[in-house]
Amino acid sequence: MQNKRIKSFIEYLFFIPALFLFRILPYPLSRKFIVLIFLLIGLQLGVRKRVARSQISEAFPEKEPEEIRQLLSGLYKNLALTSLEMFVRKDLTGVEAAGWENIKKALELNRGLILISGHIGNWELAARYIANQNIPLNVVIKKLRNPYFNDFVNRTRKKYGIKIIYKSKTMRPVLKALKNNETVVMLIDQDAGKDGIIIPFLNKDASAFTGYARLAQLYDTPMVWGAALRIDDYKSRFVFEPYILPSTFQKEREPIKTIVQYFNKRLECYIRDYPDQWFWVHRRWKGAHKARKIEE
Numbered sequence: 001m002q003n004k005r006i007k008s009f010i011e012y013l014f015f016i017p018a019l020f021l022f023r024i025l026p027y028p029l030s031r032k033f034i035v036l037i038f039l040l041i042g043l044q045l046g047v048r049k050r051v052a053r054s055q056i057s058e059a060f061p062e063k064e065p066e067e068i069r070q071l072l073s074g075l076y077k078n079l080a081l082t083s084l085e086m087f088v089r090k091d092l093t094g095v096e097a098a099g100w101e102n103i104k105k106a107l108e109l110n111r112g113l114i115l116i117s118g119h120i121g122n123w124e125l126a127a128r129y130i131a132n133q134n135i136p137l138n139v140v141i142k143k144l145r146n147p148y149f150n151d152f153v154n155r156t157r158k159k160y161g162i163k164i165i166y167k168s169k170t171m172r173p174v175l176k177a178l179k180n181n182e183t184v185v186m187l188i189d190q191d192a193g194k195d196g197i198i199i200p201f202l203n204k205d206a207s208a209f210t211g212y213a214r215l216a217q218l219y220d221t222p223m224v225w226g227a228a229l230r231i232d233d234y235k236s237r238f239v240f241e242p243y244i245l246p247s248t249f250q251k252e253r254e255p256i257k258t259i260v261q262y263f264n265k266r267l268e269c270y271i272r273d274y275p276d277q278w279f280w281v282h283r284r285w286k287g288a289h290k291a292r293k294i295e296e
Contacts, residue, residue, distance in 0.1 A: 005147075012148035022088050030084060031233065038080035043072060048281035055280050059202040059271075074276025078121070078230060086124040087156060095129055099240035103135070103183070106222035106243040112178025113243070114216050117226045118189035118267045119279035124157075126228035126238045127185060131161035136182040138163045140174065171215055178221055186212045188260075189267055189279070193287030199261050202268055206284055207291035213259040217246040223259075225266045230277055241266070 022030045041047045052075060056068050063071070106113045115130075117123060131137040139162055144150035154164050165173045165184070177184050188209055196207035216223050222243035229237050244262075249255040271278045 008146040035080045038076040042076035052280035094235040113183045121228035128160045139185045191287040194290040196291045205288040207287040
């Protein structure tokens with residue numbers, strides 16, 4: 001345990017001066033520099049490259065090796081720009097929102113809002129944009145492995161008015177936020193392992209989380225699908241689709257599963273349209289064999 005703590009601290013010590021360098025450089029130069037670093041780490045040193053390439057190949061068996069190579073380049077470039085925009089960028093220029101009225105309409109029901117998305121485009125910038133509209137915003141996250149980096153990232157989020165809720169067995173903080181008519185963001189595209197249910201996702205069975213659907217069902221809380229898409233190096237578009245209510249699926253044989261499938265299908269559609277912007281370095285399908293086949 002002590003060795004892990006020391007390793008985490010050393011990693012953090014390397015991160016701080018690097019961040020300082022990116023902040024004092026002209027922003028266009030910082031962008032070029034960080035993209036080169038991420039391409040070197042990803043494509044040349046191969047950090048998570050094998051995982052990403054394998055999953056892209058299985059999700060898109062029709063793609064040629066050169067297409068996959070281009071997707072990998074786009075993946076690491078997007079991760080580089082997302083990191084820079086999170087820690088260095090201070091404004092929201094070049095950002096536009098489509099469907100913002102859907103957020104407002106959902107909150108007018110006064111039941112809170114569960115905003116559902118995935119690790120696509122710049123999800124961190126989208127959270128900052130929403131909080132900047134004077135909408136109380138909570139994000140449900142897992143703690144990062146490195147405690148120093150975890151604290152630093154969350155200080156950055158809180159600086160922009162984003163409240164943190166850590167994933168846990170109890171959902172009381174989420175229920176409290178919804179009761180106060182606040183917005184709760186949940187990213188649904190990580191492997192749920194034994195805690196999830198099996199659904200088809202990009203040509204393979206995956207284990208999907210159901211917690212957000214169960215929470216929404218308690219008070220018929222509106223749910224909105226949102227995606228943070230990178231249009232080019234300097235522009236982002238945040239898309240918010242019309243809200244849906246859990247009661248819409250009440251007559252389904254397995255309403256929770258139907259809701260989960262619905263939102264994963266929405267994510268899948270955006271991944272197919274913007275494949276280089278999704279977080280392929282996460283092992284999305286590793287826990288499918290542990291998941292439940294039907295709702296219990």
